[in-house]
Amino acid sequence: MALPSKRREMSDMKFFLLWACGLKKPFSSTTKKERLTLYRHVAGKKNVVEIGVYHGVNTKKFCQLMDPYGVLYAVDPFFKGRAGFSTMKVIAHYEVGKCENRNIKWMECLGHEAARIHASESSVPIDFIFIDGDHSYAGIKSDWEAWRPLLSSGCIIALHDSEVSPNTSANADTGSVIYTKEVISNDVGLKKLEVVDSLSVFERI
Ligand SMILES: C[S@@+](CC[C@H](N)C(=O)[O-])C[C@H]1O[C@@H](n2cnc3c(N)ncnc32)[C@H](O)[C@@H]1O
Numbered sequence: 001m002a003l004p005s006k007r008r009e010m011s012d013m014k015f016f017l018l019w020a021c022g023l024k025k026p027f028s029s030t031t032k033k034e035r036l037t038l039y040r041h042v043a044g045k046k047n048v049v050e051i052g053v054y055h056g057v058n059t060k061k062f063c064q065l066m067d068p069y070g071v072l073y074a075v076d077p078f079f080k081g082r083a084g085f086s087t088m089k090v091i092a093h094y095e096v097g098k099c100e101n102r103n104i105k106w107m108e109c110l111g112h113e114a115a116r117i118h119a120s121e122s123s124v125p126i127d128f129i130f131i132d133g134d135h136s137y138a139g140i141k142s143d144w145e146a147w148r149p150l151l152s153s154g155c156i157i158a159l160h161d162s163e164v165s166p167n168t169s170a171n172a173d174t175g176s177v178i179y180t181k182e183v184i185s186n187d188v189g190l191k192k193l194e195v196v197d198s199l200s201v202f203e204r205i
Contacts, residue, residue: 006082009081009082009083012081012087012088013081013083013087015027015087016087016090016091019091026055026056026057026091026092026095027054027055027057028054028055028057028058029054029160029168029169030057030058030132030160030168030199031167031168031196031197031198033167033196033197034160034168034196034197034198034199035057035058035061037158037194037196037199037201038058038061038062038130038158038199039061039062039065041128041156041158041201042061042062042065042066042128042130042156043065043066044065044066044067045066045067045070045127045128045156046066046067046069046070046071046127047070047071047073047124047125047126047127047128047152048062048066048070048071048072048073048126048127048128048129048130049072049073049075049114049118049126049128049129049130049147050062050072050073050074050075050129050130050132051075051076051111051114051129051130051131051132051133051143051147052075052076052111052131052132052133052134052160053074053075053076053078053088053092053096054076054088054092055088055091055092055095056074056091056092056093056095056096057095058130059072059074059092059095059096059104060095060096060098060099062128062130063096063099063102063104064099066128068102069103070103071103071104071105071124072102072103072104072105073105073107073114073118073126074092074096074104074105074106074107075107075109075110075111075114075133076088076089076092076107076108076133077108077109077110078092078108089108093106110133110134110142110143111131111133111134111139111142111143111146111147112142112143112145112146112147114146115143115146115147115150116146118150119149119150125150125151125152125155126147126150126151126152126155127151127152127154127155127156128155128156128158129147129151129155129156129157129158130158130160131143131144131147131157131158131159131160131176132159132160132161135160135161135170135174135175135176136175136176137175137176137178137179138175139175139176140159140175140176140179140180141179141183144179144183144184148187151204152204153204153205154203154204154205155203155204156193156201156202156203157184157190157201157202157203157204158199158200158201159176159180159184159199159200159201159202160176160198160199161174161176161177161198162176162177162180162184162198162199162200163177163180163195163197163198163199163200164177164198165197165198167197167198168197168198170198177198180200184200184202185200187202189204189205190202190203190204190205191203191205
């Protein structure tokens with residue numbers, strides 16, 4: 001995963017300052033239809049993982065909809081910018097912090113590292129995972145291979161930018177689109193439930 005360019009950092013900082021002044025709302029690249037699909041599937045789930053939190057738009061909603069006694073694993077490396085901190089992290093923690101009395105485990109690391117940490121600390125199987133971190137082929141491959149063994153039977157797997165869609169940035173060359181087609185869609189232990197814009201939803205059978 002390449003570190004953000006200087007230009008990207010400038011625009012993140014500009015967004016952050018506008019957000020801090022109340023002039024911008026947290027952003028998610030998921031479409032409204034994708035969000036509604038995610039919310040339908042996460043409702044009542046107990047052990048929920050989100051790989052790639054960004055501003056925490058969906059993290060906050062997962063936290064509100066999942067089983068109140070469950071655990072939400074929010075995974076993001078929150079790479080620091082030249083200003084010495086991650087603007088995304090500040091926004092995400094503030095937003096998700098509005099969801100009170102919930103058990104949120106922040107994991108500030110790469111998706112595949114989080115799986116290894118989880119496996120060493122807990123034997124609790126995951127019943128919902130949203131993979132939306134590193135969309136390169138190698139990135140999603142390492143996340144998938146690390147989390148796949150930790151998913152319960154019946155686990156819902158939601159993959160963003162996994163299908164070509166005119167409504168998102170996913171195209172035929174996107175690593176996560178290629179990996180989903182070549183590997184995840186051919187996993188005989190999974191059943192494909194639906195595709196909404198660039199979001200594919202599978203169930204572990
Ligand atoms: C597309 S955004 C996530 C959007 C968020 N899921 C949403 O629904 O609004 C991608 C995020 O993944 C994070 N990220 C990048 N590489 C990652 C990796 N290898 N593991 C986990 N997160 C990663 C980035 O820091 C960024 O916040």
